[in-house]
Amino acid sequence: xxxxxxxxxxxCLLVSIQIDMHDKLAMALQDDLTQKLVExxxxxxxxxxxxxxxxxxxxxxxxxxxxxxxxxxDTQTVVVGMRPQVAITLVELGLTLPGIRTxxxxxRGLALINxxxxxxEGDSGARGAH
Amino acid sequence: xxxxxxxxxxxxxxEDVVRVRQEVRNRSGAxxxxxxxxxxxxxxxxxxxxxxxxxxxxxxARIETITVPGKRGLRLVFEDQGPGIADIALAMQDGYxxxxxxGMGMPGAxxxxxxxxxxxxxxxxxxxxxxxxxxx
Numbered sequence: 001x002x003x004x005x006x007x008x009x010x011x012c013l014l015v016s017i018q019i020d021m022h023d024k025l026a027m028a029l030q031d032d033l034t035q036k037l038v039e040x041x042x043x044x045x046x047x048x049x050x051x052x053x054x055x056x057x058x059x060x061x062x063x064x065x066x067x068x069x070x071x072x073x074d075t076q077t078v079v080v081g082m083r084p085q086v087a088i089t090l091v092e093l094g095l096t097l098p099g100i101r102t103x104x105x106x107x108r109g110l111a112l113i114n115x116x117x118x119x120x121e122g123d124s125g126a127r128g129a130h
Numbered sequence: 131x132x133x134x135x136x137x138x139x140x141x142x143x144x145e146d147v148v149r150v151r152q153e154v155r156n157r158s159g160a161x162x163x164x165x166x167x168x169x170x171x172x173x174x175x176x177x178x179x180x181x182x183x184x185x186x187x188x189x190x191a192r193i194e195t196i197t198v199p200g201k202r203g204l205r206l207v208f209e210d211q212g213p214g215i216a217d218i219a220l221a222m223q224d225g226y227x228x229x230x231x232x233g234m235g236m237p238g239a240x241x242x243x244x245x246x247x248x249x250x251x252x253x254x255x256x257x258x259x260x261x262x263x264x265x266x
Binding site for chain 1: 173241
C-alpha cells in the first residue's frame, strides 16, 4: 500500500510530500504522523510541500489538523517550500492555514523549528509579568 | 461556442479526484493557461469533484476545450444524481458545510473560476459548471 515516509532527523520528524495525494492518503498521513510523534517523542514536525502543485481545502485542512494535534503534543510544526502559484491560489480559495508556521525551504524550516523548541513563543516576555 | 475536444471521467473515489486534477492540469496547459491560472482551475476542479462524491454520491466530470470568437478556454461540468442542494445561496456562503468540511469548496471554486453555474433539483441531482478563459 502506498505510504508517505516519515523520517526522524534529530528532534524533528521530516515529511516530504512528493506525490499528488488523494484524500485517503492525506488522512493516513495525518494518522501516521500523530502516531509517530507519540512513539518518537519528537519536538518538531517539518512538512516539505515543494513538490505539491496544489493545496486544496482538504490538504489545507490536513495541514491545519496536523499542526493542531502536534501543538497538543507539545510539538512545533513548520510547513516549507510552498510554490508561489499554490500560495496565490490558497488565498483566493479563502484558506489562511490558521496555526501553521511556514518557511521558504527545509534549511530555514529546521532553523525555525529549533528556535521554537529552544525558546517557546510567548515565554520570554510573559514570565516577568507574574 | 464551439467545443474542440471533450473527455469524460468517472468521479467516484478519492483516486478519481486525483485523475480529474491531472486531466484538468494537462488540458489547461494545452489551452495555454499560465501556471497560476492552471493551479487555480485545477484547485477549483478538485473542490467540486470532491463535492460530487461527498454530497452527490459520485457522478461524472466532463472536461471541454471551448472556443468563442476571440478566446479559448476550458469548461468543466460535474454532474451527479444525488440528493441535490436544497438552498444554493446558502451552499455558496463561505464556511457553510453539511459534510464537516471547511465550507470553502463551492465559494472558493467560484472565486477560482471566470464563470460558475450551479443547477440543482432536490431529489434528482446537481450540475456544476466552471469556465476559465485563457487570459488575453
